[in-house]
Amino acid sequence: KLYPESNSDRLRKKLATKNKIKEENVFVGNGSDEVLALSFLTFFSGRGNLCFPDVTYSFYPSLAKLFEIPCEILETSKNFKINLNDISKNTSSVIFPNPNAITGLGLKKNYIEKYLTLHPDVFFIIDEAYVDFGAETCLPLINHYKNVLIIQTFSKSRSLAGLRIGTCYGDPDLINALNATKNSFNSYPVDRIASIAAIASIDDQKWHLDHINKIIINRNYLTNKLEE
Ligand SMILES: *Cc1c(COP(=O)(O)O)cnc(C)c1O
8 A cells, every 4th residue: 555644643653752742642734834724724714813913924814815714913013022912802713923934033932821821712823833943832832721733844944845744733632623624635645755754854853953053053143244
């Protein structure tokens, strides 16, 4: 049988071990853009207003429009900071990258957790596409909250955008819901070669860390020169 594993079991097991969580907490898709699309349809569609910042990843408004999800724009401060307390009471769902694209500004896990605790009825997606470049991950929150999903990607800090590997972490009930949506579209979104290469990438921890460092050094150089 030459089809890929339907639920990317080996890769999910690898990701679970790496992140010290269970396989039931892990979902894998064809790039995080696909994971985002499946998540919007599964968790945001028909739920009411979706809130995201004015400065953010351009794909969110596109997906919201496609799935006819009403949007609410959260205005960032003068220095582009996201203030979760500014989210309106009418909001049903919230999504933002942490750190935010294109500002690179991140929120602390404790700050996000405080908002989650106070608003158990609001569904949260945190897009951690750039988390490896020095930000704090919110991954531990999935063990305590059923209203939060964390999405990550192999495209940025691993420079493997061509592989199309996006990952998602959450409560097993949320992962099951995502699987139901995924299986209605495409039961085999991650091909065999991409799965094997992704596992090899996780095994090569040293290359990943060296690569992250190179990019951070380059970022600091660029920041300094721009300030000069
Ligand atoms: C690049 C990016 C993605 C999409 O990455 P994939 O290549 O589809 O995994 C998602 N969210 C943000 C914030 C990004 O910058």
